[in-house]
Amino acid sequence: MMTLRFKSYELQMNHEFTIAGGSRSTTPVMLTEIAYGNTIGYGEASMPPYLGENHITAVAFLSKVDLSLFDSPFLMEDILQYVDQIAPGNYAAKASVDIALHDLAGKLIGQPWYKIWGLNPKRTPNTSFTIGMDNPEVVKAKVAEASRFNILKVKLGKGNDRDMISAVRSVTDKPLCVDVNQGWTDRQEALDMVFWLKEQGVVFIEQPMSKTAFADTAWLTQRSPLPVIADEAFQTVADLEKVNGVYSGINVKLMKCGGMRAAYTIMQIARAMGMKIMIGCMTETSCAVTAAAQLSPLADWADLDGNLLIGNDLFSGIRITDGKVMLPETPGIGIRPL
Ligand code: MG
Numbered sequence: 265m266m267t268l269r270f271k272s273y274e275l276q277m278n279h280e281f282t283i284a285g286g287s288r289s290t291t292p293v294m295l296t297e298i299a300y301g302n303t304i305g306y307g308e309a310s311m312p313p314y315l316g317e318n319h320i321t322a323v324a325f326l327s328k329v330d331l332s333l334f335d336s337p338f339l340m341e342d343i344l345q346y347v348d349q350i351a352p353g354n355y356a357a358k359a360s361v362d363i364a365l366h367d368l369a370g371k372l373i374g375q376p377w378y379k380i381w382g383l384n385p386k387r388t389p390n391t392s393f394t395i396g397m398d399n400p401e402v403v404k405a406k407v408a409e410a411s412r413f414n415i416l417k418v419k420l421g422k423g424n425d426r427d428m429i430s431a432v433r434s435v436t437d438k439p440l441c442v443d444v445n446q447g448w449t450d451r452q453e454a455l456d457m458v459f460w461l462k463e464q465g466v467v468f469i470e471q472p473m474s475k476t477a478f479a480d481t482a483w484l485t486q487r488s489p490l491p492v493i494a495d496e497a498f499q500t501v502a503d504l505e506k507v508n509g510v511y512s513g514i515n516v517k518l519m520k521c522g523g524m525r526a527a528y529t530i531m532q533i534a535r536a537m538g539m540k541i542m543i544g545c546m547t548e549t550s551c552a553v554t555a556a557a558q559l560s561p562l563a564d565w566a567d568l569d570g571n572l573l574i575g576n577d578l579f580s581g582i583r584i585t586d587g588k589v590m591l592p593e594t595p596g597i598g599i600r601p602l
Contacts, residue, residue, distance in 0.1 A: 305368025309360035362523025370596035414587030421447015513540025554581030
């Protein structure tokens with residue numbers, strides 16, 4: 265019989281994290297476990313405030329999940345459909361069950377998920393390391409801390425874009441990507457900035473304008489010399505149709521879409537639609553980040569640094585070697601409790 269357990273936890277961030285939407289220094293998460301015989305699968309829900317979930321909503325949702333209705337963890341389609349229909353939304357809470365179930369099933373099979381899916385671990389992308397907004401001296405120090413990464417993700421959109429990029433460029437010539445977090449409001453100014461950013465060695469732009477600004481974003485994407493990626497504008501598989509043609513690609517995150525199974529489906533469909541694919545994460549322990557890493561051979565770019573931004577991780581798993589995602593051989597999602 266499968267038993268679901270869960271508890272609240274608070275991630276402590278190494279640096280206060282500032283994006284166009286605000287600042288914070290902690291992130292609430294739920295840690296889940298599915299026990300089956302002597303095997304335990306681990307999962308996690310990370311709940312940054314802007315997605316609307318928190319400890320209270322997650323406890324309420326997870327309290328309704330009754331896995332005793334199922335006699336085998338391999339009934340993943342049935343179990344996850346059941347979990348999905350318990351209530352709308354609650355994607356992070358749903359992801360925490362999905363991840364724990366994948367960890368459990370993978371451990372019972374004795375293989376990591378990238379092998380079960382038949383993905384080539386040599387195809388994992390470089391992962392970016394995020395440089396949050398700060399004054400130029402702190403930005404330079406953060407770039408120095410990121411020396412083992414081959415691509416840096418710079419947060420823009422608060423009116424100091426050129427200063428941020430110039431500070432980064434004063435200390436490194438590595439490729440950059442930028443995340444504007446919906447911060448730009450004028451499409452012509454946005455386009456001018458994109459051309460300038462291309463000259464600065466930026467390779468793609470994430471969420472330049474409001475998630476609801478479809479017409480302006482489509483206008484920008486058509487003229488942009490760089491791929492434009494949807495993050496806040498894209499959540500679940502149902503959103504693929506509305507972002508296709510408006511953005512060049514999508515940022516897939518387990519916490520937005522409900523877990524590994526949904527993310528795998530999204531990535532297959534997006535690829536068939538000809539979209540670029542990024543696999544990202546929230547501030548998370550190595551549990552959810554390593555689960556996302558299992559899918560990274562399907563992505564063009566990875567942004568899997570969430571576990572590196574916290575001081576109180578509870579698991580070992582994903583490693584970064586020479587800037588590239590390295591998938592552990594560990595069965596399941598590839599983690600061990602510390
Ligand atoms: Mg983003």
